[in-house]
Amino acid sequence: MKKIRDAINGVDLRRFRFLLQLFFFVLLVYGGYFAVNLGQSLPTFACGFNDAGRGGICYLLPLQHQLAMSWGTLFGWAGLMVLQGFLFFALWFFILNKGWCGYICPLGTIQDWITSLRTRLGVRYSRYTEGQFRRLSLIKYLLLALMILIPLGIGGALLPHDMGTPFCDICPGRMIIPMFTGDFSQLTIDFSTKTTMVMTALGMLVTGLFLAGAFFKKRFFCFFCPMSALHYLLSKPALLKLKKDGAKCTRCGDCYRVCDMEIREIADEVKEPRIMQDDCIMCLKCVAHCPEQGALKATFAGIPIFESTEQGFIKRMTKGHHDEHKPQ
Amino acid sequence: MKKSTLLIFLFSMSMTQALRAADTLWWSETMPHAEHGSSQHSHGGPVEIRRGIYHKNLWLRSGDGPVDAKYLDGAVSGRILLTDANGETKELSGGNVHGSYGVNFAMPDEGFYNLHLIRESVVDGARQLTIAKSEPLKHSCREGHDHVKPLMAPKRSSQVPMEIVRQRTADENFHSLLGYGDTASFLVLYQGEPLAGAEVTLHTARGWRNTVRTDAQGIASFMMIRDYYPPWHEFERRHRQDYVVHASHTTDDAGTTDSGSYTKTRYLATLNGSYYPSTRDYRSYAYGLLLGVFALTFTGVAVYFYRRRRQHRFHEVRFDEKN
Numbered sequence: 001m002k003k004i005r006d007a008i009n010g011v012d013l014r015r016f017r018f019l020l021q022l023f024f025f026v027l028l029v030y031g032g033y034f035a036v037n038l039g040q041s042l043p044t045f046a047c048g049f050n051d052a053g054r055g056g057i058c059y060l061l062p063l064q065h066q067l068a069m070s071w072g073t074l075f076g077w078a079g080l081m082v083l084q085g086f087l088f089f090a091l092w093f094f095i096l097n098k099g100w101c102g103y104i105c106p107l108g109t110i111q112d113w114i115t116s117l118r119t120r121l122g123v124r125y126s127r128y129t130e131g132q133f134r135r136l137s138l139i140k141y142l143l144l145a146l147m148i149l150i151p152l153g154i155g156g157a158l159l160p161h162d163m164g165t166p167f168c169d170i171c172p173g174r175m176i177i178p179m180f181t182g183d184f185s186q187l188t189i190d191f192s193t194k195t196t197m198v199m200t201a202l203g204m205l206v207t208g209l210f211l212a213g214a215f216f217k218k219r220f221f222c223f224f225c226p227m228s229a230l231h232y233l234l235s236k237p238a239l240l241k242l243k244k245d246g247a248k249c250t251r252c253g254d255c256y257r258v259c260d261m262e263i264r265e266i267a268d269e270v271k272e273p274r275i276m277q278d279d280c281i282m283c284l285k286c287v288a289h290c291p292e293q294g295a296l297k298a299t300f301a302g303i304p305i306f307e308s309t310e311q312g313f314i315k316r317m318t319k320g321h322h323d324e325h326k327p328q
Numbered sequence: 329m330k331k332s333t334l335l336i337f338l339f340s341m342s343m344t345q346a347l348r349a350a351d352t353l354w355w356s357e358t359m360p361h362a363e364h365g366s367s368q369h370s371h372g373g374p375v376e377i378r379r380g381i382y383h384k385n386l387w388l389r390s391g392d393g394p395v396d397a398k399y400l401d402g403a404v405s406g407r408i409l410l411t412d413a414n415g416e417t418k419e420l421s422g423g424n425v426h427g428s429y430g431v432n433f434a435m436p437d438e439g440f441y442n443l444h445l446i447r448e449s450v451v452d453g454a455r456q457l458t459i460a461k462s463e464p465l466k467h468s469c470r471e472g473h474d475h476v477k478p479l480m481a482p483k484r485s486s487q488v489p490m491e492i493v494r495q496r497t498a499d500e501n502f503h504s505l506l507g508y509g510d511t512a513s514f515l516v517l518y519q520g521e522p523l524a525g526a527e528v529t530l531h532t533a534r535g536w537r538n539t540v541r542t543d544a545q546g547i548a549s550f551m552m553i554r555d556y557y558p559p560w561h562e563f564e565r566r567h568r569q570d571y572v573v574h575a576s577h578t579t580d581d582a583g584t585t586d587s588g589s590y591t592k593t594r595y596l597a598t599l600n601g602s603y604y605p606s607t608r609d610y611r612s613y614a615y616g617l618l619l620g621v622f623a624l625t626f627t628g629v630a631v632y633f634y635r636r637r638r639q640h641r642f643h644e645v646r647f648d649e650k651n
């Protein structure tokens with residue numbers, strides 16, 4: 001038992017994560033070709049616009065669709081259907097918590113690939129200042145609110161109907177994910193009405209910004225992701241958890257330095273054991289890079305599944321060291 | 329009591345408008361007096377939702393194509409058969425639907441419904457059998473999309489002598505729309521068998537028409553032309569337009585009916601459908617890519633200059649120990 005524990009704790013997380021992300025990417029982006037269908041309440045960007053290949057559908061798409069129904073319908077029998085969709089979403093999320101972002105989300109994976117491209121090109125990455133960080137991380141809640149209020153407004157005939165799925169209109173997932181199955185039709189401006197013209201133009205601007213942003217900033221988009229905001233509202237009872245034992249932490253700051261989401265609390269917070277913050281994507285890089293035995297750990301239903309150990313840290317560090325000095 | 333009869337009031341026979349025996353009859357989804365091509369789905373349109381169940385309205389029209397065909401005021405003789413999504417057939421009666429003769433029926437299950445009107449008449453020693461068919465689809469995204477594949481195939485009716493069957497495209501699903509530039513194919517069946525060499529005519533909403541003959545497999549194909557030229561601010565991408573397909577076949581079947589004896593028989597089958605603007609008509613890759621590339625380069629260049637500006641050359645700071 002201890003052997004297995006040690007093996008897991010000493011795992012090469014980078015490689016493990018890369019492979020797992022690749023697996024889920026194939027599952028969600030090409031799964032449709034193999035008749036995979038995980039339903040339409042997935043708490044991750046398995047973009048529904050990827051008609052042919054999708055192995056399931058991103059919950060934000062049906063959510064916006066449903067909320068845009070006329071109020072009479074929505075607050076009548078259809079309300080149950082909305083509730084049911086949300087329940088499935090919550091159930092999926094309940095199991096893996098934000099692990100959906102760190103390991104499964106195709107859009108997150110694409111950002112990580114862009115990051116490795118940058119590293120290979122030797123371009124340095126950007127970080128936000130603390131003030132920027134605080135202000136920017138509010139945007140996702142604003143997007144979430146708009147994503148709910150606009151369809152509701154349409155249902156109540158207060159807003160034009162062609163704004164039906166406002167977030168999808170500007171979501172980079174819509175442009176980028178279908179491209180992986182050879183569908184480039186989303187890279188267009190829709191001139192059929194003024195609203196669609198403005199929204200699709202915004203969408204293309206966001207896509208350009210997404211690609212450039214993800215190049216300079218790790219997980220650039222995840223800061224603004226309304227899915228992530230929706231996640232955080234539910235993450236308290238989830239089974240997978242990130243925990244910290246403040247007494248064992250020496251505040252070396254390693255975890256903060258490796259964190260793609262620049263979460264300061266991961267190093268600074270020593271009192272609260274439930275350390276997960278709203279931007280966390282549960283990539284567990286912090287756990288892998290923590291040199292203190294048991295200071296950081298991931299637990300599933302209370303059982304520790306991956307924790308920081310000195311041996312694991314040393315193993316990973318020396319491996320990274322070798323990598324860097326390999327002749328090119 | 330059948331729900332479908334709620335809205336239908338049978339007209340008294342005295343009001344029947346004289347329908348000539350040779351008139352072409354076809355089903356239309358466009359509401360009488362509605363603005364032509366209205367894509368309305370709310371009350372009074374082709375689909376009404378009552379207590380969560382879809383109800384379809386179809387109106388019978390006489391005349392060749394959507395441009396000049398009349399709606400009918402009075403009842404039309406003939407049998408109306410409805411085959412539901414599960415393949416079960418029952419007889420329906422028509423009546424006044426929002427002001428003109430039509431039918432209204434419930435579509436509780438997902439899939440294609442087949443409606444046939446079969447009308448027989450004898451004029452001047454020739455019998456005419458008109459078979460007007462419509463193939464409405466019931467689909468609600470709430471039911472999901474897993475069940476769609478097996479429901480795609482068109483049905484063939486054993487109870488009609490001749491019918492037109494719209495062929496499905498390879499990747500067709502419940503959301504597929506026929507657009508300008510797409511090819512629509514129709515199989516003509518006579519007594520259940522493909523009929524080669526039959527004359528088939530397609531009429532579009534604005535009066536364009538084309539006539540071809542079926543090939544050896546009984547199939548006739550048409551490319552849908554662009555048929556909608558509104559000013560830009562009035563463009564509707566879901567602008568629904570009707571088309572009608574006719575196929576005819578004459579045999580020397582002779583016999584006698586209540587209305588007289590005849591020496592030949594003409595079969596006339598019709599099928600209606602809808603088509604829409606093509607997405608190619610209002611989507612632009614050029615502008616899309618232009619904006620995307622602009623945002624990408626702008627951000628890239630902005631970050632580059634921001635970084636340059638923040639790079640300070642190293643200055644050694646010397647302290648003058650005397651101070």
Ligand code: SF4
Nearest residue numbers: 047058168171173174
């Ligand atoms: S566009 Fe974005 S939000 Fe909409 S379904 Fe695709 S990934 Fe989800």
Ligand code: SF4
Nearest residue numbers: 101105108222225228
């Ligand atoms: S936060 Fe990032 S990883 Fe999570 S759903 Fe949004 S885009 Fe995907």
Ligand code: SF4
Nearest residue numbers: 259280281283284286
């Ligand atoms: S806190 Fe840890 S698990 Fe969360 S994003 Fe940062 S490194 Fe990943």
